[in-house]
Amino acid sequence: MKSCGFDFETSNEMLIGLxxxxxxxxxxxxxxxxxxxxxxxxxxxxxxxxxxxIPEEMKTLYIEASKHALEIAKIKxxxxxxxxxxxxxxxxxxxxx
Numbered sequence: 411m412k413s414c415g416f417d418f419e420t421s422n423e424m425l426i427g428l429x430x431x432x433x434x435x436x437x438x439x440x441x442x443x444x445x446x447x448x449x450x451x452x453x454x455x456x457x458x459x460x461x462x463x464i465p466e467e468m469k470t471l472y473i474e475a476s477k478h479a480l481e482i483a484k485i486k487x488x489x490x491x492x493x494x495x496x497x498x499x500x501x502x503x504x505x506x507x
Contacts, residue, residue, distance in 0.1 A: 411424070411425075432444065441482060442482055442485050442486045443486065445479060445482050445483060445486055448460070449476055449479040449480050449483050449495065450479070450482075450486065450487070452483070452487070452490050452491075452492055452494075452495055454494050454495055454498055457476065457495065457498060457499075458498060460472065461473075461498075461502050469502070470506050473499055473502050473503050473506065474503075476499050477499050477503075480492060480495055480496060480499065
């Protein structure tokens with residue numbers, strides 16, 4: 411968030427709010443139904459963009475978290491074909507090694 415121009419205090423407040431809102435959503439709707447974002451939407455273009463722009467030291471965390479989110483998305487959206495997303499994350503994972 412610092413690279414986007416946010417100071418520590420503002421970043422901290424935003425992250426606390428994000429964490430709190432997600433925790434409340436999981437408690438109220440359940441983990442599967444709380445999932446949102448580019449993995450849930452099967453938005454390969456956005457995930458590829460994230461992989462191309464996030465700092466190298468954060469990529470492994472992003473990839474692994476995305477793989478877990480993908481498994482949840484497959485449950486939530488059983489009719490969606492996530493094969494391209496899975497391939498993107500797997501190839502990104504291999505390039506990290």
